[in-house]
Amino acid sequence: MKQSTTVPGRPRDPDLSGRILTAALEEYARTGWGSFTMQGVAKRAGVGKSALYLRWSTKEQLLVDSIEAVSLPLTADIDTGHLRSDLTETASGLFRYFLDPIGWASLRIAVDVAVEFAELDPFQERIVEALREAVTVIFTRAIDRGEIPSDRPLRPLVEVLFGAILMHALALPPAERAEAMTNVETHVAPLVDVVYRAATGD
Amino acid sequence: MKQSTTVPGRPRDPDLSGRILTAALEEYARTGWGSFTMQGVAKRAGVGKSALYLRWSTKEQLLVDSIEAVSLPLTADIDTGHLRSDLTETASGLFRYFLDPIGWASLRIAVDVAVEFAELDPFQERIVEALREAVTVIFTRAIDRGEIPSDRPLRPLVEVLFGAILMHALALPPAERAEAMTNVETHVAPLVDVVYRAATGD
Amino acid sequence: MKQSTTVPGRPRDPDLSGRILTAALEEYARTGWGSFTMQGVAKRAGVGKSALYLRWSTKEQLLVDSIEAVSLPLTADIDTGHLRSDLTETASGLFRYFLDPIGWASLRIAVDVAVEFAELDPFQERIVEALREAVTVIFTRAIDRGEIPSDRPLRPLVEVLFGAILMHALALPPAERAEAMTNVETHVAPLVDVVYRAATGD
C-alpha cells in the first residue's frame, strides 16, 4: 500500500538547497552585499542558475533563508537560575552574533526588509519573533522566582536589551570589532546592568 | 602683494553639490536603495555623471553625505528642565527619524559602513558621535539637577536609549509604521520608562 | 551510436546574426562612421548589446562582416566574349559600388584595416582577393582568345583597372557623385580605354 504522492518528472535533488544556502553565505561573507550575485552563488555551489530560481525568486529571499539557519541557534534555551546571568549570557550571544559578518548581514537584511519588502516579512516574524520569545521566557522565569515585579511589562525590557546590544555593536568603530570579539563580557556588562536595574528596580 | 591661493581651471559650481545631494535623497526616497542609481541622481539633478563622479566615487559615499544634512538636525539641543521629558522628546525625535525612509536609510548605511567601509567611518564619527553627545548632555544636566547619581556611567544609558528606539522601529511590522507615525508618544513611553528607571533607580 | 556534437547551453539564435548585420549596414548608411555606434545597431536590430559583443568584439569587425555580404556579389562572373566589354562591365560595377555609401564604407574599412588591424586581414584576403581573381579570369580568357599577348603580366593590369576606378571615385567632388551614378559609362570609358590599350598594345 504505497501512499505515493509523487509528482511526475525528476524529483528535486535534496542536497541542492543546502549547498546553495551554504554557498550563499560564503559568497556573502566574502565581500558583502555589493558582490553577492546570483551567478556567483550558482558557480560556487556548482549549480545552474535555474536551480536557484526554481527555489528563490530574488536575492533577498535567498539571503534571508541562508541567514535563518544561522540565526535560529541563538534561541537556544538559557536558564542559569538567575536573571542577571541569564541576561548576560543572552546579551553575549547576541553581541557575538552581531560581531560576525553573517550575523551582521541578518541585521542589514532586517533593515532592508523593514521598509522595502513588506512581502518578505517572514523575516520579521520568524527571526525577530523567535528571538523575542526566547528572551521573554527568561523574564517570565525571573517573575516566577520573584526577582522582578509581576506587573512589569516585559516587551519594552526585551526591546531595550536587544537594542542596547545592537546599538553598541553599531557604534563600535570597525577597527575595534576584532578586539571586542575577545572581550565580550566587558562590552556587555554595563548594558546588562542598565537593563537589570530597570527590570528589578535595583 | 597679492596672496593668491587659487587653483587653475574653472572652479566647481558651488550649487551643484547641493542640487546633487537633494536629488540623491529624492531618488532614494522614491524607491529605496534598490533603485538608487547614479544615473538616476544625475538625471534628476539635471547634471552629467561626471559632476557626480568628480565629487563622490561611490554610491555609498554620495548617500552618506546626502543623509548627513538630514541627520544633524537631530542633535538640536533639548532642555525642558526634567530628565523624563528630555528623554521623551529625544526619543520621539529619534523614533520619527527612523520611521522616515530617509532616516531609515541612514541606519541602513550605518549598518553597511560598519562592516564593509572602514574608510567611510566619517559616518560613524560625524553622525553617531554627534547624536551620542547630544544625549550625553541631557544626562549631564540631570546629574547637575541631582536627578540621577553622579557616578552613573552615562555611555551605557545613551546606548540603551538609542538602541531601544532603534529596536522598536526595527521590530515594527511594516504595516504598522504609518500608524506609529501618529502615535509616537505611545510607542516611546514604555521605552523611556525603562531607561528613566535605570537612570534614576526608580 | 549517436554522433552528438552538441555544445551545452542554449544555442545562439541563428536569426540574430543576420538581423544585426542588416541593422549595422542601415545604421552605417544613415550617417556614416561618425554615428555608427554599437548601441545604435543593437537598438535598431531590437537586440541587447550582449548579443553583439558575443559575436563581434569591435565595431570594425562587425562592419567588415556586414560589408562582406554586400561586396561579394561584385565577383559575379562576367563573360561577354570581348575584352573591352568585359572590362567596361567590370569597371562599371565597381564604380557603382564605390558611389554607394556602403561600397564606399568597404573601401574605408580596407584602408583602416591595412595599417591598424593586421589581425583583421580576412578582409584583405576575402574581399580583395575575390575581386582580383574575378578580374584575372577576364584577362585569362582574353589571352585564350588571342586578344592580348600570352606573356602579359596580369596582376599589374588588374591593379591598374581597380585603382583607376577607385581613384576616379576618390577624386570626384562630393557634389558630382549623384550625377555620376546616372552616367557610369561616361566616367568609366576613358579609364577602360587606357587599360585596354595597355593590355592589347593598341
Next chain:
Amino acid sequence: MKQSTTVPGRPRDPDLSGRILTAALEEYARTGWGSFTMQGVAKRAGVGKSALYLRWSTKEQLLVDSIEAVSLPLTADIDTGHLRSDLTETASGLFRYFLDPIGWASLRIAVDVAVEFAELDPFQERIVEALREAVTVIFTRAIDRGEIPSDRPLRPLVEVLFGAILMHALALPPAERAEAMTNVETHVAPLVDVVYRAATGD
C-alpha cells in the same frame, strides 16, 4: 603709411599652430584614428584645448591640415627629361607616401571626406588637385618632346597612375609593407610599365 590690420588683444602665438599640427600627426601615428583625441593632441602639444578649438572646430579639420603639410612636398617638380623615368620617380614618391602611416592617413581622410564632409572639400581641392596638376605637367612635357600623341587625353592617364599605386598599396598585406619600403622600384615598375605603354602606345 602703416597698413595696420591688427586686432586688439593678445595676438595668437605663432608657434602654437605648428606645435599642434606636429602633435596631431604624432598622436595619429601612435595608434591611428581610433585613439586620436583632441585632449591627447592638446596634452602632447603642451597646450590647452582652447588653443585647438580656436583654430580648428573638428578633429577632421585638424587632421586634414596636419596632413596637408606632409602631402604638399609630393608635388615637387620632377623633370628627368624622359617620360618613363619621370613616371617612375613620381610613382615611387607616391608609393613611399602611401607606405608611411601619415601618408596613409591622408588617404583615409580623403575617403572619409568624400562622402561625409562635403564642406571639407578643401582637401579634395587642395591636395588632390595639387597632385593631379603635378603629374599633368609631366605628361605635358612628354607631349612637347613628342613622346606621346598630342591628342591623348591626360586626365585618365593621371588617374590611372595614381590609382594603380594606391591600389597596389591597398592590396599589400600589412605584413609586407615593411619589405616594400626597401624595394620601392620593384613594386612600382610593372605599374609604370602599364601606364607608359598606354600613354605611348608601346
Next chain:
DNA sequence: TATTAAACGAGACGGTACGTCGCGTCTTCTT
C-alpha cells in the same frame, strides 16, 4: 604707464558611447 581685450592653461560641465557585468527569463540537451 596703465588700460584693455584677446589668447591661453586649466579644468568643470552636460552629454553620449564605450565595453563589462549582473539581472531574471528563455531555450536547448541531458539525467
Next chain:
DNA sequence: AAGAAGACGCGACGTACCGTCTCGTTTAATA
C-alpha cells in the same frame, strides 16, 4: 520535471572624450 549550460533583452556601472563654458593669468597694442 529537474537540472546544467548559456543565450538573450535590459539597464547600470565607471571611464573617456566630446565640444562648451568659466576661471585666472599673460601679452601686445592702444590710450
